[in-house]
Amino acid sequence: MKEFLLVGTGSFIGGACRYYLGSWMLQESQYRFPFDTFVVNILGCLLIGAVAGITETQHPSSLLRLFLMTGMLGGFTTFSAFGYETITLIRTGALGVAFSYVTLSVILSLIAVAIGLRLTG
DSSP: OHHHHHHHHHHHHHHHHHHHHHHHHHHHOOSSSOHHHHHHHHHHHHHHHHHHHHHHHHOOOHHHHIIIIIIIHHHHOTHHHHHHHHHHHHHTTOHHHHHHHHHHHHHHHHHHHHHHHHHHO
16 A cells, blocks of 8 residues: 555656646747657656666665656656666667567557547547
8 A cells, every 4th residue: 555655646746747847848838849748758768767777776765766766757757667668678688679669669659549539539
């Protein structure tokens, strides 16, 4: 139950931060490029890399890692988890799996969105 609450609390904080940052960026942007999502995804990847690097060397509690990585950064952007998982595959030498993961994730996600729109529109 403790893990569930940590992830939920972290997700709330991360989601609220994403909303705030995205709302602010949309007000400031005059371009069609989705800078809000782009910046959130890149920032989330930077942060998950930093947290992963720190936790690999400092070894904090698994609960802190769960709160920060799964909760906060998962609530902020799941793209950070995608980036971290891909780099982990590459670091362990699973280049084919990493390539398949990236390719299939992007292509099938776009297809799934198109199907969802088609089914409901």
